[in-house]
Amino acid sequence: MQIIKVRSHQREELVEFTTEVQSKLKDVGEREGICFLYVQHTTAGLTVNENADPDVPRDMLHALRTLIPQHGMDFQHGEENSDAHIKASVVGSSVSIPFKDGKLLLGRWQGVFLCEFDGGRERQVIMMIK
Amino acid sequence: MQIIKVRSHQREELVEFTTEVQSKLKDVGEREGICFLYVQHTTAGLTVNENADPDVPRDMLHALRTLIPQHGMDFQHGEENSDAHIKASVVGSSVSIPFKDGKLLLGRWQGVFLCEFDGGRERQVIMMIK
């Protein structure tokens, strides 16, 4: 089991950490399997998506914010972050990525992102290899 | 392989069953790995989210219902539960949670929920440890 710390700086932000995952995978030394990542928080998620054009994560946060705004949906949870909890469940709390020869089998445009919906904060991601 | 039965009582309901998962995990006796949960239904899903304030699951169901209402979206599926099928795919049919020393590595506020979108019913969840 490995721990990866990911730091966000804005309330909503997609923070790529593919390099950290690949680096930890190299440390583990396994050749083939599944790299499982899990975020231990309820207002952040994990996703795999395009890491080439920063407008893709920007558009994703924009669309989610449009559909599930922080205010105006008659939320009752007192912390004013129900939108963040909902977005976290929509993207999900874990991702799994296959690897071979010690390398993540990401597609050409794929990167691994922490989806921050109630930052900026330091978030903890657990990594396990199977 | 373990089977967990989860009972819902309303059409839309987030039913927490963290205790059942932890209990089955104890029965299995493994120390470290991934606890994989899978729901064998197409109008219910699984998610990990906050289990402290009941307003969080309430707000989640409210937002999903606002975005994808049961009626009024010109659905063609004859059973009047297309909204439930769609919500099931949005939250997903499985969750995976790492564990260590026989305990689920849930964050401080995290619980495991069956997301019922077409209940009340008894739902079947398959649990596997890897």
Next chain:
Amino acid sequence: MQIIKVRSHQREELVEFTTEVQSKLKDVGEREGICFLYVQHTTAGLTVNENADPDVPRDMLHALRTLIPQHGMDFQHGEENSDAHIKASVVGSSVSIPFKDGKLLLGRWQGVFLCEFDGGRERQVIMMIK
């Protein structure tokens, strides 16, 4: 590790490939475990949902298109497919399905779908057994 090629013919399409997954699983010869599927693309996803009535996938694509249309949401990504990237993260890039006695433990109405959001294309899905 197995590779499954899935062909879509429309921009948005849910392409069922349950038979191919079950067939590859038979080739592998394992009796019990988790069948993990991963799509190496950023404008397509994977989901498990009803495969009996074609109106269910039709309604799902319709709802996602209504919520996240290709045009009109002020997207900045220049390829006019931000909607596809977002939908891919909403449904997710992987699914995991338990199996026993060499058979996928799908519920009565469940099938495995490639969620194409920017086709038609040939897509590559990686399958691993654990």
